[in-house]
Amino acid sequence: MLRVHDSPESNESALLALLNLAVKDETNKIKIVEAGALEPIIGFLKSQNSNLQEYATASLLTLSASPINKPVISAYGAIPLLVEILRYGSSQAKVEALKALSNLSTYTDNVSIILATKPIPPIVDLLKTCKKSSKTAEKCCALIESLMEFDEGRTALTSEEGGVLAVVEVLENGSVHSREYAVGALLTMCESDRCKYREPILKEGVIPGLLELTVQGTPKSQTKAQTLLRLLRDSPYPRSELQPDTVENIVCNIISQIDGDEQSGKAKKMLAEMVQVSMEQSLRHLQQRALVCTPSDLSINSCASEVSLK
Template identity: 75%
Template sequence: MALEDSSHCHLTDATIDTDSAATAASSPSSSSSTVNHTLLLLHSDDLDSRMEAAREIRRLTKTSQRYRRHFSVSVAPLVQMLRCQSADANVAALAALLNLAVKDDLNKVKIMEAGALEPIIDFLQSEHVTLQEHAAAALITLSAYPINKPIISASGAIPLLVDILVHGSSQAKYDAVLALYNLSTHPDTLNQILQTKPIPPLVNLLKSCKKSSKTVEKCTALIDSLMDFEEGRAALTSEEGGILAVVEVLESGSLQSREHAVGALLTMCQSNRTKYREPILREGVIPGLLELTVQGTPKSQPKAQMLLCLLRDTPYPRSELQPDTLENIMCNIISQIEGEDQLGKAKQMLAEMVQVSMEQSLRHLQKRALICTPADLPINSCGSEVPTK
């Protein structure tokens, strides 16, 4: 969306709520000269003055819930600034609105009711990088409120957010992932996300971002949810390096990322063991799964055990096993994990597994090292989560 700079953008009479501003300025809880002065500037006819007010609101509401309440009356004029033909004014107003909405559900609703969603959706398509980043970040905050989720999903935001995963800056990609994750927690939204073919850009982010990052955690959570659909499972399998990317998160991601990764693979194998067992095994998932039975979260440990069972030659218990084989060790972990001193036993078996499987895994690891080189990674780093701007 092209934006032309202009020196003036006049508020309509309906937008200027001077009575509310005067009430807020004169009330005992908001009587400071800073609040009074800022609200007066915000209702000025001069755009530069209104931008100064927006920046001050952004600063004051960055960490203060009290100021978020004081400046609730500023939502309407700030939303009007989103419609000005000035990128600087748009950025200033959007940043102020974002901070007003953080940890304040009343302001989240008020911002939506004031008509902010339409310009925010337009900003997702802007060539102005900061404006696009702020728009994606605003959707993270607004979509954190359950009532807003279906409204945002129906607005056309989802395909634009997925497009940002492909073409946006690193920060915009990070914010788009978090916004999509927030939206995905509402019923029926996952199917909308799936229709935009999100698996390829999500896999690319898994490959390129630090495995312990929040971006990877939310990417893996989305993939985990999308594996409930056959279309999602087929897309991950057909994407080059797709299953491998999930396996690598299972091996070295954060505890939450690993939980989502094993959940995604388990869902695939449970849905059609014959179809998905071999593609998962080919990526060397066994060592990571065994480690997860020891070091995983309470949710990921049983999932890892179930997946190990499904990845065996037969998913059913066998009465005779050859000693000192990887399968023997794997099955021992599964059968004894609920016994006494499970941690000590599992750690000992894990050490045996590493020794037994190292040689057979060497060729696979070498192949992976050749495939996943730094030159293949399109993003060097991903931003950290910032709740306010």
């Protein structure tokens, strides 16, 4: 059905047929790979025909969603070709290639293979230009977070102009999952070498976004944001009992070191808003507890009070 030497039109039709069979069908994804379709599909990644290249990339994206297929696709040499498309392909092909790489990166052994292709520059380029709340940004940050486990990946991100800033922008304006990946990437960097990465992260104005995450993020994002805030302050060690290790104190410490009135002012405003939200949440919690208290509870408590007074 798929033949490299057939006309582009017939191969495009064949790829579309395979896509229709594979979408939302795990069994078909596996059977298509077992039937030997990978070799011609990967061959089409090298095609000069942009449509054929896009269809082949989309096919790999769909097939790579299957956990069983991930190591097989990598073994066929697809990863370097996908990164090449991420660099030089059409706009649509770049997005499909990114998503396929993100799928493949969830198989641990594939991450080092992806890293060897030096993918950070094209990932950052795509992240800079896409909408920060988009699925594309989410996949970019998911892939970046995986690559931050390696020193080469961390160095590449900080060396790429606007690389850390692009991640910070997603942390501020991304979707729920995107923000979680973004804060995870920055936290991994700082945990690996605080002295090396603290300043590059701080100078991109990360504090307001982290403050917001500590209040409005998912439980996982909140924990990561609080941990990162502790690492970003002047001293990573807990304070004494006289200076509690609260988020407010941590941030005040960081704000005092931020250069530039605009960044410092924005961070202070966010801190004030965070404290206000925290107070409102505490008040709502108290009100809810009061509503739960039944008349019998009140009478018992009242009796107990009277007994204690006697």
